[in-house]
Amino acid sequence: MTSCSMCTKWEDEPGLQIAELEQCRVMLNRDQFFPGYCFVFTKEHVTELFHLDPEVRNSVMAEVSRVAEALYTAFAPAKINYELLGNMVPHMHWHLVPRFTTDPLWPRPIWSEAHDPVELTSAEYAGRVALIRKTLEAL
Secondary structure: OOOOHHHHHHHHOHHHEEEEOOOEEEEEOOOOOOOOOEEEEEOOOOOOHHHOOHHHHHHHHHHHHHHHHHHHHHHOOOEEEEEOOOOOOOOOEEEEEEEOOOOOOOOOOOOOOOOOOOOOOHHHHHHHHHHHHHHHHHO
């Protein structure tokens, strides 16, 4: 589905690619206001969990959990936030967001207040991607 921004995200932003898993792809969010903020999205264009066969659904959830564990291990946050909305981008995807008690929006949701995006240098993005990828592979 070429009109879906999530379907083309993998090719559109190769520098943010972390991992291609069996069911999902994992990418770093360009805005790193919340360090380690990632997207996990299904390779298949679906909008709802119940659209997936039970085995695939279980595999997807295991991959989401594995990425969350990698973020938790790599960044040592107080909590990982999981967001699965799909209202604006109707393609199943999770926002996995490491949260710290020191972040300006703690403990509120990440969208509770607008913020200026934090963009990194190319080297910083590459370093963060490598850290998450290495941690994910070690699990």
